[in-house]
Amino acid sequence: MELSPPTCRDNLTDNCSTQHVDQLMTVLEMVIYVPIFVTGLCLNIVALLVFCVCLKKWTECTIYMTNLALMDLLLLLPLPSKMHAANYRWSGDLQPLCSFLENLYFVGIYGSIYMIMCIAVDRWVAICHPFQAKQLRSPKAALMTCVGVWILVISATFPVIYGFRESSQVEFHCFHRFSDAGWSPAVIGSLLAFGFLGPALVVVLCSVHTIRTLKQSGQRSAQSQACVKIIYSSLSAFLIPFTPSHLGILLQFLVRQNSVIQDCAAKANISLFIQVTMCLSNITCCLDALCYYFIAREVRSTKHTFRRSFSGLVLQQETSRHHFNPKKL
Structure with missing residues (x-):
C-alpha cells in the first residue's frame, strides 16, 4: 500500500527537512522490493499455473485463490516503476x-484485501x-463474488487516483506528491474504514x-489441526x-493537518515509519501464495467432517425429542 509519503522533494514543509529519510529509503526500497518482486512473481505465476492448468475441477476456493493471485500480480507489476521513480524524476x-x-x-492492494476477506467468509x-x-x-456464486470485487475496487480506485495529480508539464516523482485532494479527510477516512478496518x-x-468451532467440535484429526x-x-x-502501513497513513494524515x-x-x-511499513506491506503477495495455496483442500476435507458431525448431532437431538416427549407418557 503506498500513499505518497512526505519527502524533501515534495516540499511539504518549509522548515523541516526529511532529506536523510529520503536517502535512507533510496537504499531500503531496493533491498526490500527486489526480493519481494522476484519471489512474489514466481510464486503467484506458479499458483496460477496450478489452479488453471493442473486442477481440472474449479471449486469455490480455487476461484477465490486464482483471483487473489491475479490481484497480487497487479500489485507486483508496478514495483519496478516504483523503484525507478524513487530515484528519478519523470x-x-x-x-x-x-x-x-x-x-x-x-x-x-485493496483487491487482495477484499479477496482475502471473501476467502475467510x-x-x-x-x-x-x-x-x-x-x-x-x-x-x-464464488465467480460472481470475485467479479463484484473487481468491479468495486476498480470503480472506487480509478476515478479517485486520476484526480490526485494536478496537470503539470514539470518533472515529478511518480508514486509521490499527490495533491491535497489525496489527503482530504473524506478520502483518508473512507480508505481506512472501507479499505482496511x-x-x-x-477476517x-x-x-x-x-x-473456536474447530476446537469445540471435538475433532482432533490431523486435517482439523x-x-x-x-x-x-x-x-x-x-x-x-497491512496494520502498520494503515497506521502510518493515519499518522501521515495528521502530519498533513x-x-x-x-x-x-x-x-x-x-515519514520513515510510513515509507518502511508501506514497502514491507508488499510482502503480502508472497505470504498469500504460501498461506492460501492449501486452504481449498483443508477446508473441503474439514467441511465434510463437520457436516457429518453436525448431522449426527441433529439426528441425535431429534431422536431424543421423540423418545422422551412428556406428552407421550
Whole structure:
C-alpha cells in the first residue's frame, strides 16, 4: 500500500527537512522490493499455473485463490516503476502512465484485501454453517463474488487516483506528491474504514469463530489441526503487513493537518515509519501464495467432517425429542 509519503522533494514543509529519510529509503526500497518482486512473481505465476492448468475441477476456493493471485500480480507489476521513480524524476508527459501504474497498484492492494476477506467468509460458512453452505456456496456464486470485487475496487480506485495529480508539464516523482485532494479527510477516512478496518474486522471475526468451532467440535484429526494452523498463519499474513502501513497513513494524515503534529523530529520519524511499513506491506503477495495455496483442500476435507458431525448431532437431538416427549407418557 503506498500513499505518497512526505519527502524533501515534495516540499511539504518549509522548515523541516526529511532529506536523510529520503536517502535512507533510496537504499531500503531496493533491498526490500527486489526480493519481494522476484519471489512474489514466481510464486503467484506458479499458483496460477496450478489452479488453471493442473486442477481440472474449479471449486469455490480455487476461484477465490486464482483471483487473489491475479490481484497480487497487479500489485507486483508496478514495483519496478516504483523503484525507478524513487530515484528519478519523470517528465510531465508521463503523468497519464504514472496514474495508470498507481491505479494498478491500488487495485492490487485493496483487491487482495477484499479477496482475502471473501476467502475467510467462505471458509467460515463451510465449517461453521455446513447446512447453509449447500445453498450459499457454489462455484458460480464464488465467480460472481470475485467479479463484484473487481468491479468495486476498480470503480472506487480509478476515478479517485486520476484526480490526485494536478496537470503539470514539470518533472515529478511518480508514486509521490499527490495533491491535497489525496489527503482530504473524506478520502483518508473512507480508505481506512472501507479499505482496511472493515475487511480486517470481518477476517478476524470469521477466523476466530472458525477456530473456536474447530476446537469445540471435538475433532482432533490431523486435517482439523492443519486447518487451525492455516487460519492462524493466514490471519497473521493479513494483519502483520497491512496494520502498520494503515497506521502510518493515519499518522501521515495528521502530519498533513499542520495544526496536529508540528514537531520536526516527529514528522521525520513518521515519514520513515510510513515509507518502511508501506514497502514491507508488499510482502503480502508472497505470504498469500504460501498461506492460501492449501486452504481449498483443508477446508473441503474439514467441511465434510463437520457436516457429518453436525448431522449426527441433529439426528441425535431429534431422536431424543421423540423418545422422551412428556406428552407421550
